[in-house]
Amino acid sequence: xxxxxxxxxxxxxxxxxxxxxxxxxxxxxxxxxxxxxxxxxxxxxxxxxxxxxxxxxxxxxxxxxxxxxxxxxxxxxxxxxxxxxxxxxxxxxxxxxxxxxxxxxxxxxxxxxxxxxxxxxxxxxxxxxxxxxxxxxxxxxxxxxxxxxxxxxxxxxxxxxxxxxxxxxxxxxxxxxxxxxxxxxxxxxxxxxxxxxxxxxxxxxxxxxxxxxxxxxxxxxxxxxxxxxxxxxxxxxxxxxxxxxxxxxxxxxxxxxxxxxxxxxxxxxxxxxxxxxxxxxxxxxxxxxxxxxxxxxxxxxxxxxxxxxxxxxxxxxxxxxxxxxxxxxxxxxxxxxxxxxxxxxxxxxxx
Amino acid sequence: xxxxxxxxxxxxxxxxxxxxxxxxxxxxxxxxxxxxxxxxxxxxxxxxxxxxxxxxxxxxxxxxxxxxxxxxxxxxxxxxxxxxxxxxxxxxxxxxxxxxxxxxxxxxxxxxxxxxxxxxxxxxxxxxxxxxxxxxxxxxxxxxxxxxxxxxxxxxxxxxxxxxxxxxxxxxxxxxxxxxxxxxxxxxxxxxxxxxxxxxxxxxxxxxxxxxxxxxxxxxxxxxxxxxxxxxxxxxxxxxxxxxxxxxxxxxxxxxxxxxxxxxxxxxxxxxxxxxxxxxxxxxxxxxxxxxxxxxxxxxxxxxxxxxxxxxxxxxxxxxxxxxxxxxxxxxxxxxxxxxxxxxxxxxxxx
Numbered sequence: 001x002x003x004x005x006x007x008x009x010x011x012x013x014x015x016x017x018x019x020x021x022x023x024x025x026x027x028x029x030x031x032x033x034x035x036x037x038x039x040x041x042x043x044x045x046x047x048x049x050x051x052x053x054x055x056x057x058x059x060x061x062x063x064x065x066x067x068x069x070x071x072x073x074x075x076x077x078x079x080x081x082x083x084x085x086x087x088x089x090x091x092x093x094x095x096x097x098x099x100x101x102x103x104x105x106x107x108x109x110x111x112x113x114x115x116x117x118x119x120x121x122x123x124x125x126x127x128x129x130x131x132x133x134x135x136x137x138x139x140x141x142x143x144x145x146x147x148x149x150x151x152x153x154x155x156x157x158x159x160x161x162x163x164x165x166x167x168x169x170x171x172x173x174x175x176x177x178x179x180x181x182x183x184x185x186x187x188x189x190x191x192x193x194x195x196x197x198x199x200x201x202x203x204x205x206x207x208x209x210x211x212x213x214x215x216x217x218x219x220x221x222x223x224x225x226x227x228x229x230x231x232x233x234x235x236x237x238x239x240x241x242x243x244x245x246x247x248x249x250x251x252x253x254x255x256x257x258x259x260x261x262x263x264x265x266x267x268x269x270x271x272x273x274x275x276x277x278x279x280x281x282x283x284x285x286x287x288x289x290x291x292x293x294x295x296x297x298x299x300x301x302x303x304x305x306x307x308x309x310x311x312x313x314x315x316x317x318x319x320x321x322x323x324x325x326x327x328x329x330x331x332x333x334x335x336x337x338x339x340x341x342x343x344x345x346x347x348x349x350x351x
Numbered sequence: 352x353x354x355x356x357x358x359x360x361x362x363x364x365x366x367x368x369x370x371x372x373x374x375x376x377x378x379x380x381x382x383x384x385x386x387x388x389x390x391x392x393x394x395x396x397x398x399x400x401x402x403x404x405x406x407x408x409x410x411x412x413x414x415x416x417x418x419x420x421x422x423x424x425x426x427x428x429x430x431x432x433x434x435x436x437x438x439x440x441x442x443x444x445x446x447x448x449x450x451x452x453x454x455x456x457x458x459x460x461x462x463x464x465x466x467x468x469x470x471x472x473x474x475x476x477x478x479x480x481x482x483x484x485x486x487x488x489x490x491x492x493x494x495x496x497x498x499x500x501x502x503x504x505x506x507x508x509x510x511x512x513x514x515x516x517x518x519x520x521x522x523x524x525x526x527x528x529x530x531x532x533x534x535x536x537x538x539x540x541x542x543x544x545x546x547x548x549x550x551x552x553x554x555x556x557x558x559x560x561x562x563x564x565x566x567x568x569x570x571x572x573x574x575x576x577x578x579x580x581x582x583x584x585x586x587x588x589x590x591x592x593x594x595x596x597x598x599x600x601x602x603x604x605x606x607x608x609x610x611x612x613x614x615x616x617x618x619x620x621x622x623x624x625x626x627x628x629x630x631x632x633x634x635x636x637x638x639x640x641x642x643x644x645x646x647x648x649x650x651x652x653x654x655x656x657x658x659x660x661x662x663x664x665x666x667x668x669x670x671x672x673x674x675x676x677x678x679x680x681x682x683x684x685x686x687x688x689x690x691x692x693x694x695x696x697x698x699x700x701x702x
Contacts, residue, residue: 256628
C-alpha cells in the first residue's frame with residue numbers, strides 16, 4: 001500500500017491571546033503515513049475517530065520552557081488530546097486490531113503510539129461498547145470532562161442535600177454534568193451561561209432551579225435571589241468568581257476547576273474581595289483530574305456509574321460535534337469565545 | 352463605698368478607613384461604677400488588668416446591621432476583646448473573688464459580666480499561674496493569637512518536615528508563633544515584616560532561615576531565592592498574597608488567617624493570578640479560631656503544650672505593651688500602621 005493522507009492540525013506559533021486559526025493553529029492537508037512501513041516502536045497505530053476540545057488546551061499553547069501541570073504542545077507537531085481511535089496495526093499484544101481505544105492521541109487521521117505511550121491508553125471494553133453511547137461521549141461525559149465533574153463535585157464540593165450550588169460554564173462539558181449530579185443529590189442548582197439558548201436548555205432540559213445569562217444579567221442580583229452558596233463550581237473565574245465570593249455562605253467550598261475568562265487575557269481581572277475567604281472561612285481548592293485518575297478505585301467508581309446513567313437517560317448529554325479536522329482550528333477558538341453549545345468535540349472520521 | 356472611676360475606650364463613630372483616636376475611638380475618663388450597688392445579674396465583676404489589641408477588631412468597627420463572623424462593637428459602649436481580669440465580686444459560685452479570669456472583657460477598668468456572659472469566661476488555673484508567665488501572655492501567645500497560630504499551622508497548613516513556609520506579618524502576635532512552630536517541625540522558614548528592626552529580630556532571635564522587609568525588598572525576588580512554597584501563612588493579603596501564589600509549589604496550602612493590608616482600604620487590591628489555584632492545585636482555606644475553640648480536645652492540646660514551651664524558653668514571645676487605657680486608641684490605630692513590634696496589648700492596671 002502506498003503512503004496515504006494523514007492530515008493534521010499543527011501547533012504553528014505561540015499565541016499571546018486568542019489562538020488564530022491559520023496562524024497559531026494550522027490545518028495541514030499534505031501529510032502522509034505509510035501504514036505498511038511505519039515504525040511502531042513496539043506500539044500501535046490508531047485510525048482516529050473523535051478527538052476532544054477542552055479549555056485546558058489553551059495552557060498547552062505555550063513555550064516548552066514554561067512549566068505547568070500539562071506539557072506544552074510541540075511546535076510544528078499535531079495538537080494532542082483525549083481521543084477515541086480504532087487499532088489498525090499492533091506490535092503490542094495488549095491491543096488487538098479492531099479494538100476501540102481511549103486515551104491521548106493526535107489531531108490527525110492516524111497516530112503512531114510507541115510502546116511507552118500505549119501504557120497510557122485503555123481499551124474501551126466490549127461491555128462499555130454495548131451501552132451504545134456515541135463514540136464522542138467517551139471523550140466527554142464518559143471521559144475526562146465527566147471525571148472532572150464527578151471528582152470536583154463529590155470530593156472537593158462535599159455536597160449535602162438541601163445545599164445551594166452555583167455553576168459557571170454550566171452548559172459546558174463539565175458544568176452540565178455537575179448540575180445534573182447536584183440535582184440528583186437534592187441541591188438547589190443555579191447555573192450561568194453565555195447565551196439565552198444555553199440558559200433555556202439548562203432550565204427546561206436539565207431542570208436547574210435557576211439559570212441566567214451572565215452577559216446580560218446582574219450576577220450579584222441573580223445570586224441574591226437564593227440562599228447563600230454552599231458550593232461554587234468555578235469554570236470561568238473573573239467577575240463571576242468575585243460575585244460568588246460575595247454570595248457565599250460561611251464554610252462554602254469553591255471547586256476551582258477552571259477560569260476560562262482568564263486564559264486569553266495577558267492582564268487578568270483582579271479579584272478584590274478575597275478577604276471574604278477569611279471572614280466566611282471559605283475553602284478554595286484547585287484540582288487537576290489527572291492527579292485523581294492515578295487511583296484505580298476512582299476509575300472503577302466512575303465507569304461503574306456514569307456511562308450507565310447516560311445510557312439510561314438519567315444523565316443527559318449535550319455535545320457540539322464539529323466534523324472534519326479542517327474545521328478544528330475554528331472550533332478550538334470557538335470554545336474560548338463561548339461559541340460551542342455543549343461538549344466540544346471533533347469527529348475526525350466515521351469508523 | 353462611693354462610686355469609683357471606671358474610665359473606658361468607647362466606640363464613638365464608625366470609621367470608613369483608619370480609625371481616628373478621639374473621633375472613632377474615644378477615651379472617656381468620667382465614667383463611674385458603684386461596686387457596692389452594681390447589678391451583677393447573677394454574674395461577676397472583674398477588675399481588668401490587661402486587654403488584647405487584635406487586627407480582627409477592625410472588622411467589628413462597623414454598623415451593627417452588617418453581618419460578619421464577629422459582632423459589631425456597640426456604639427457609645429466600651430470596645431471589648433480578650434482580657435485578663437481579677438474577680439472582685441461574684442454572684443456565681445464558679446468564680447471566686449481573687450481568681451484570674453481569661454475571656455471577653457471591656458476596654459474599661461471594671462467590667463460587669465452577667466450570668467450568661469460568665470459561661471464564656473475561664474479561670475486561669477493555679478497550675479497555669481505557677482508557670483509565672485506575665486499576665487499579658489495569656490491574651491497573646493498563650494491565648495487567642497497563639498491558638499490561631501497553632502490551629503492554622505498544624506490543621507490547615509499540614510506541615511511536613513523539609514517543606515518551605517512563608518509567613519507575612521511574621522513578627523506579629525500570630526506570625527512569631529507560627530515561625531517558631533515551623534522551625535520546631537523542621538521547615539525552612541521565610542518571614543516578612545515592615546521594619547528592619549523586626550526583620551533583624553526574626554533572623555537573630557527566632558532564627559528564621561530568611562526574613563525581609565516587604566516595604567523595601569522585591570517580594571518576588573526574595574521568595575525566588577528558596578524552593579517553591581509548600582505553605583503560605585497569610586496575615587497580610589494584597590501584593591504579598593499575589594507573590595506567594597506565584598512562588599507556590601504544586602499542592603501548596605494557603606492558611607488564610609488575615610489580610611491586614613486590606614482592612615482599612617475601601618478599594619481593596621485586586622489579585623490577578625488566581626488561575627494558579629487551578630494550575631498548581633492550591634488550597635486556600637480561611638478560618639476563624641473561635642470555631643475551633645468549641646472543641647474541648649483542642650483546648651486541652653493547646654494548653655498542655657504552648658504555655659510550658661513559653662515558660663521554658665522553647666518559644667520566645669515578643670510583646671508590645673502599652674500602659675493605660677488613655678493610650679489605647681493610638682495603640683489600636685498603630686497595629687494597622689504596623690507600629691507595634693510584637694503582640695500588642697494594653698496594661699490597664701498592675702493587679
